[in-house]
Amino acid sequence: MLKERIEKESDFIYCPRLGNSLKKFVNTHSNGVDDERICKVLLINQKELDEIFESAIKKIRKKLNIVIDE
Numbered sequence: 001m002l003k004e005r006i007e008k009e010s011d012f013i014y015c016p017r018l019g020n021s022l023k024k025f026v027n028t029h030s031n032g033v034d035d036e037r038i039c040k041v042l043l044i045n046q047k048e049l050d051e052i053f054e055s056a057i058k059k060i061r062k063k064l065n066i067v068i069d070e
Contacts (some may be wrong), residue, residue, distance in 0.1 A: 013041040
């Protein structure tokens with residue numbers, strides 16, 4: 001149920017201390033947080049987080065027409 005809310009509601013994360021609000025979490029941690037904390041509030045593991053980051057990087061590169069030889 002929590003994972004479903006995280007996936008479907010744009011402002012929901014698992015952080016009861018901040019009212020489960022992504023907006024409050026970002027405002028509270030304006031300098032960022034480590035991967036472990038991100039995984040905890042999104043209820044995912046490190047592998048899933050790495051996949052999300054990689055997907056985001058690929059989308060940004062595509063929008064900016066950046067080609068990386070692999």
